[in-house]
Amino acid sequence: MIGDTLGAQPVLARERLFDGRVWDVERQEFELGGSRIRREVIVHPGAVAVVALNDADEVCLVHQYRHPAGGTLWELPAGLLDIEGEDPLVGAQRELAEETDLAASTWRTLLDISTTGGGSTEMIRIYLATDVHELPDAFAREGEEAEMERRWVPLEEIIDAALSMRLHNASLLAAMLALTQLRSRGGEAHPADLPFDWHPASRP
Known part of the structure; x- marks a missing residue:
């Protein structure tokens, strides 16, 4: 193994x-x-991302301009773990609310990814959030997020777009692979409080 x-x-x-x-x-x-x-x-301080899944088997994605990438990418709601001492799950819940005006009642850990292990300390924890609901108030957004679009996209449409090389965000692609493989194998995501040992702040 x-x-x-x-x-x-x-x-x-x-x-x-x-x-x-x-x-x-x-x-x-x-x-x-x-x-x-x-x-x-x-x-890098590390980051979190969220696969927010509704009852129609749709994933909440954001369409955000990314200047270094040279275009506008479809992504999972995500953000930095740049608040000292903040629990990663709390950070994920905060980012979901701030970027999409959503909250979720059920949380699981989907996977951890190293984005560029040869050059960066960044590790991203990706959560699976279900039993999703709208928050009563919208967050004020600025910078690139001010122009960001939120959309519920059917899971199968995301997979088709990924296999057609129309999507490029690493967190989204890795999460869709993990989610679909878990389903095909009858598995479950990990507990939400699984220790994030690879997070830069947690390393010895």
Whole structure:
């Protein structure tokens, strides 16, 4: 049985190269296989994303302009874990409300993904939220989120779009694979309070 192994090599030297609004960049040195290695690392606070699923088997997606990607992407509601000490589940509930004006009564953990393990510390926990309902008040949104569209999309339509290479967001694609495979195998998602050991703030 295969599985990733948590445990970073000790950082022997560290230099902050850039302080950003969302993430920083460090030059880190560590030893591996008897050699001293130097790498530039994007230091990321981690993030959460939510598969909000309604009774019609539709997933709530947001259509958001992403300047670095060069276009507007269909994505899961998601956001940074940039509030110190915030539980990831609470962060996911907050992001779902802020981006879609939705709340959910039932939460499960779907999967964790490393977006760019060779260059960034970012890990994203993706939750499955069901028994979804509208909140009474809408959140004020700004920046890219001010132009963001919310839409309920049938799960099968998302799968068709993914297989036709019309979708590109990594969290969405990974989550749809996990959800459909769980269903086909008769499995269930993990408990909502499953420890997020790979989250940067939780690592030794």
